[in-house]
Amino acid sequence: GAVVSQHPSRVICKSGTSVKIECRSLDFQATTMFWYRQFPKQSLMLMATSNEGSKATYEQGVEKDKFLINHASLTLSTLTVTSAHPEDSSFYICSASGLLGTDTQYFGPGTRLTVL
Amino acid sequence: EDQVTQSPEALRLQEGESSSLNCSYTVSGLRGLFWYRQDPGKGPEFLFTLYSAGEEKEKERLKATLTKKESFLHITAPKPEDSATYLCAVQAFTGGTSYGKLTFGQGTILTVHP
Numbered sequence: 001g002a003v004v005s006q007h008p009s010r011v012i013c014k015s016g017t018s019v020k021i022e023c024r025s026l027d028f029q030a031t032t033m034f035w036y037r038q039f040p041k042q043s044l045m046l047m048a049t050s051n052e053g054s055k056a057t058y059e060q061g062v063e064k065d066k067f068l069i070n071h072a073s074l075t076l077s078t079l080t081v082t083s084a085h086p087e088d089s090s091f092y093i094c095s096a097s098g099l100l101g102t103d104t105q106y107f108g109p110g111t112r113l114t115v116l
Numbered sequence: 117e118d119q120v121t122q123s124p125e126a127l128r129l130q131e132g133e134s135s136s137l138n139c140s141y142t143v144s145g146l147r148g149l150f151w152y153r154q155d156p157g158k159g160p161e162f163l164f165t166l167y168s169a170g171e172e173k174e175k176e177r178l179k180a181t182l183t184k185k186e187s188f189l190h191i192t193a194p195k196p197e198d199s200a201t202y203l204c205a206v207q208a209f210t211g212g213t214s215y216g217k218l219t220f221g222q223g224t225i226l227t228v229h230p
Contacts (some may be wrong), residue, residue, distance in 0.1 A: 002162070032216055043203065043220045044160070093159045103148060103207060103216035107159035 001027050004096050006108035013084055014116055021079045021111045023094030029074035030096035034105060035067070038091045050077055074098075084115045118143045118208050122221035129194055129228050137189040137224045139204030149187050150218065151180050152203040160203055163189075194228045201225050 003026040036044040050056040050071035058064045068080040095105040121140045152160035164173045166182040179190040205218040
């Protein structure tokens, strides 16, 4: 149990385009989903927290208009990077919690975004 | 502000050489401490959750312990496949709805040589 998937695993796009990343909890209903960003050789940085049917809560310094988060169901959350620029290139990882009513976060495999 | 410090930053072991990783934390009220393993280019894999001082959990060659100020991840007779980055994170009680936010340490890069 506790499998979280992400799609795509890698994406390369041109500067100015938008990219959507999907995060799915495959075998449990996720009451809360989280989006993180990780730079090389650094730890995870929380970007935002989302609950199904509610607006996402963004961490300080994260532009909500640039990183759009939608949590449409208990098994799906999406992160859209709008008008991507090279500085948005990073490893984006989602996590989901809610299995058996616990707060344990289970992570997806990550998405490598490269903006040219 | 919650803080998590992991040491050492990197650890090289010979296969079979047991050791411990440290996670020191300061948090207003600890709701849970989490250990994850992360392989290069992958998302973190959940290992343990500890909730109160004195608690211990084991899984294969790994054993996690918790005190009021720190947690240890003991690795007994490690194998090369245990090589990974080990991440520690804390979750605090915030009152109301915290949504389970985690604060991560920088991680310990473990390399086990055959």
